[in-house]
Amino acid sequence: MRDKKKHHFLQLAVIFGVITLLTLLYAWGSREGTMSNTGMMGASMGSMMQSMHAKNITISDLIKQQEQTEMASGGMLSHHEGGSAGIKLSHYLTTGIIIVLLPFIIAGAIFLGVVWWR
Amino acid sequence: MNIRFDFVIHWLWTIVFALLTLSGLAMVGAKYGWILNYDIASADYVHRVLAAVYVLLTFISIAYEVVRAVKHEEKKLAWFIIGKSGYQLFTFITTLMFIITGAIIWVCMDSNMSATAFALYIHEKLTYIVVASVIWHIYAKCHALLWPKKPNTTDKKNVAGTK
Amino acid sequence: MMQKRWFKVFVWFASTSFFFLASGILISELGPEPSEQQTMQFMMGMMDAMHNSMMGLSMSLEHDTGLKQLVGTASYILVPLVILAVLFGLLVRFRGKRNAR
Ligand code: HEM
Ligand code: HEM
Numbered sequence: 001m002r003d004k005k006k007h008h009f010l011q012l013a014v015i016f017g018v019i020t021l022l023t024l025l026y027a028w029g030s031r032e033g034t035m036s037n038t039g040m041m042g043a044s045m046g047s048m049m050q051s052m053h054a055k056n057i058t059i060s061d062l063i064k065q066q067e068q069t070e071m072a073s074g075g076m077l078s079h080h081e082g083g084s085a086g087i088k089l090s091h092y093l094t095t096g097i098i099i100v101l102l103p104f105i106i107a108g109a110i111f112l113g114v115v116w117w118r
Numbered sequence: 119m120n121i122r123f124d125f126v127i128h129w130l131w132t133i134v135f136a137l138l139t140l141s142g143l144a145m146v147g148a149k150y151g152w153i154l155n156y157d158i159a160s161a162d163y164v165h166r167v168l169a170a171v172y173v174l175l176t177f178i179s180i181a182y183e184v185v186r187a188v189k190h191e192e193k194k195l196a197w198f199i200i201g202k203s204g205y206q207l208f209t210f211i212t213t214l215m216f217i218i219t220g221a222i223i224w225v226c227m228d229s230n231m232s233a234t235a236f237a238l239y240i241h242e243k244l245t246y247i248v249v250a251s252v253i254w255h256i257y258a259k260c261h262a263l264l265w266p267k268k269p270n271t272t273d274k275k276n277v278a279g280t281k
Numbered sequence: 282m283m284q285k286r287w288f289k290v291f292v293w294f295a296s297t298s299f300f301f302l303a304s305g306i307l308i309s310e311l312g313p314e315p316s317e318q319q320t321m322q323f324m325m326g327m328m329d330a331m332h333n334s335m336m337g338l339s340m341s342l343e344h345d346t347g348l349k350q351l352v353g354t355a356s357y358i359l360v361p362l363v364i365l366a367v368l369f370g371l372l373v374r375f376r377g378k379r380n381a382r
Binding site: 005006007008012087090091093094095097098099101102104105106108109111112115116 | 166167169172174177181183184187200202210217218221225256257258261264
């Protein structure tokens, strides 16, 4: 480690590199015998939804199905928009902030784009 | 003590960004769930509340730059997150992408599944790119990691150790 | 400020957490496929999020006339706002050039 300036970065990089390697080795090692084909479950939410969409099944369909089963089993209780008053309040607040500020952010960005161009 | 506006924004931004990435990653899929011990409900809550904070910070930053542009202030703010060139431009563009795709996911989840899926895809891949870029950023600016000079022994030990 | 000791600790903490995030991505991407149990845990977590967090609430956005109206208003003001931004931007640029002379 000659480069004194980058010394701390290298420290972090090496430490985390080693941690990552060891964890990966452990994860692969401890997996033996638990071979299970979970298929699409390894995929991310985005890719999963895409493949689902390709098959014309959407998450909302799943939710509706689930709701129906819930209804069938006697539960009006948990409509999936459940949650306490606090969660409802934060939902309104955050959604409101995002929706209201978004046009201004876009317009501001376009303004800066025009002013900054070249 | 004179603390500058761009400095405050940079570090607030860093905190919010780290937590957004943490909670976002936990939701990517079963492969990633271990990051927050499969507590997706909390991850979702944290991600959505902080997304609002992030949008607010972005709005403030853009408003600040708009005012500066109107006043024709050309001086570059060393710590500012958005700007017209270099890494500042990069964060500006990626931030806009995060916010726009995030809002699409948010609003279209109930109505337009293909839009949601597409936005999720961009949102997720963008996360990987931006985390890599932040590591690079820490590398480029790693003088920030140096401890303040003090007349103590640790510095000398370091020098001795490298010989 | 950058020379304060507690602030250095914070900078180190922040840097370390970004390294943790990068490691997390690498471990998850390069690691083995999730096991049955992990998948179940993840799906349970998602279900929990629909019931007890805001994900479920935003999945019923279509039934929320108030928020739907807000979305409508926001998209409604977007177009004039963008046009205004372009015009105003051109104005500021033009004025800037003239002042520079
Ligand atoms: C630093 C910025 C951000 C990062 C790194 C980030 C990261 C992520 C990641 C990795 C996911 C999971 C994607 C997947 O499952 O494929 C996600 C989901 C999501 N993000 Fe973000 N995000 C950021 C900002 C935002 C913003 C600003 C918003 C809203 C305006 C937002 C809204 C969402 C939503 C709605 C989801 C879907 C999951 C849920 O329902 O909570 N994100 N984010
Ligand atoms: C622990 C993490 C971080 C550290 C140690 C760090 C450190 C620094 C330092 C030392 C500067 C330079 C200030 C100067 O030149 O006087 C800077 C600038 C900057 N930072 Fe960070 N930062 C971190 C996280 C982030 C994050 C998460 C972002 C955004 C995603 C970000 C975006 C920026 C930008 C855009 C600049 C201006 C860069 C330029 O003009 O070249 N930083 N940062």
